[in-house]
Amino acid sequence: MARVLINLPQRAKRGDIMEIKTLIQHPMETGYRLDNKGVAIPRDIINRFTCTYNGDEVFQAELFPAISANPFLAFSTVATESGELVFSWTDDRGQTQTETRQITVE
Amino acid sequence: MNFLLRPLVALATTIALAAAPDERRSGYDIAGPEIRAMQDDDTANPGNLWVLQGETLWGKPTGAADRSCADCHGDAQMTMKGVAARYPAFDAVLARPLDLEQRINQCRTEHQKAEPLAWESEDLLAVTAFVARQSRGLPITVSASLELRPFLALGKQLFEQREGQLNLSCSQCHDDNWGKQLAGNLIPQGHPTGYPIYRLQWQSLGSLQRRLRNCMTGLRAEPFEYGAPQAIALEFYLMERARGMPMDAPAVRP
Numbered sequence: 091m092a093r094v095l096i097n098l099p100q101r102a103k104r105g106d107i108m109e110i111k112t113l114i115q116h117p118m119e120t121g122y123r124l125d126n127k128g129v130a131i132p133r134d135i136i137n138r139f140t141c142t143y144n145g146d147e148v149f150q151a152e153l154f155p156a157i158s159a160n161p162f163l164a165f166s167t168v169a170t171e172s173g174e175l176v177f178s179w180t181d182d183r184g185q186t187q188t189e190t191r192q193i194t195v196e
Numbered sequence: 197m198n199f200l201l202r203p204l205v206a207l208a209t210t211i212a213l214a215a216a217p218d219e220r221r222s223g224y225d226i227a228g229p230e231i232r233a234m235q236d237d238d239t240a241n242p243g244n245l246w247v248l249q250g251e252t253l254w255g256k257p258t259g260a261a262d263r264s265c266a267d268c269h270g271d272a273q274m275t276m277k278g279v280a281a282r283y284p285a286f287d288a289v290l291a292r293p294l295d296l297e298q299r300i301n302q303c304r305t306e307h308q309k310a311e312p313l314a315w316e317s318e319d320l321l322a323v324t325a326f327v328a329r330q331s332r333g334l335p336i337t338v339s340a341s342l343e344l345r346p347f348l349a350l351g352k353q354l355f356e357q358r359e360g361q362l363n364l365s366c367s368q369c370h371d372d373n374w375g376k377q378l379a380g381n382l383i384p385q386g387h388p389t390g391y392p393i394y395r396l397q398w399q400s401l402g403s404l405q406r407r408l409r410n411c412m413t414g415l416r417a418e419p420f421e422y423g424a425p426q427a428i429a430l431e432f433y434l435m436e437r438a439r440g441m442p443m444d445a446p447a448v449r450p
Contacts (some may be wrong), residue, residue, distance in 0.1 A: 095245065095248070097238075111239045113239055115245045117243075118399075160399070162240055
């Protein structure tokens with residue numbers, strides 16, 4: 091589906107705070123615009139983002155129409171165990187994009 | 197005599213250069229810290245989403261010839277290095293310069309036997325961004341060959357010619373008044389170092405031609421059609437004007 095860029099460390103020390111940055115391609119159509127025939131363009135935004143770390147939700151966000159296209163989200167979490175982080179974005183059409191990244195904690 | 201004077205002339209030139217530092221500033225040079233940070237961080241620069249897509253398209257066979265860009269050009273990191281910094285470039289068969297987008301489409305129709313990509317389409321922007329990315333940090337070095345002189349002259353003339361209901365030339369803003377405010381915006385010198393750019397106002401990637409059309413609409417002039425010879429001549433003049441400045445595509449601009 092959409093292109094995604096995720097930046098997180100591949101390795102971290104236990105207890106370290108790591109910053110995670112995500113960027114996803116999405117039009118974030120507000121629903122307030124008209125096309126060139128004057129017909130309203132239906133709203134299509136990513137409305138929810140979650141990040142789970144070994145199954146536990148560590149971050150979630152609700153998104154609204156004023157957020158720009160290709161939303162960039164950065165957040166931090168504490169490195170606890172080696173394992174996987176799962177990122178998922180859900181939009182108004184009900185499509186969900188899921189990405190998985192591995193991390194090694196020493 | 198001439199022979200004796202030569203070192204003196206060289207010395208004088210060096211002093212003159214030192215006294216007049218390069219006063220050219222790219223959009224990056226005058227951008228605020230937030231925009232620079234966004235451009236410099238590969239995960240924060242949305243232009244890289246198109247670069248990624250371009251990388252996929254580069255390796256994907258297409259058209260009746262079922263060939264990919266990579267089948268001829270190989271690893272773009274090697275073969276496309278510095279290429280975008282040399283466009284628009286002269287095409288001997290057509291006897292006119294082509295910009296990077298036109299060159300990509302020429303390759304598609306002639307070698308891949310595929311349909312040309314539409315101007316400003318996601319795929320064309322993606323391939324252009326991917327190719328332009330390979331020139332990051334390299335100086336702009338468009339050709340100075342004789343055949344290109346008339347196109348350069350046309351571009352310069354267009355740059356200096358007043359037009360539109362506001363009756364302004366490009367030069368009046370970008371040569372004479374750069375650094376000042378135009379409503380809420382800082383007027384840049386107009387060096388095309390980072391195209392295709394991710395423009396925050398567009399919330400999308402766009403080509404230099406889109407940017408030129410945007411400026412012309414602002415002047416209430418009739419914009420050039422995409423691919424019009426005047427548009428290419430103006431692009432070429434702008435690149436010549438920015439000769440030696442480092443490329444920073446895909447750039448982020450307000």
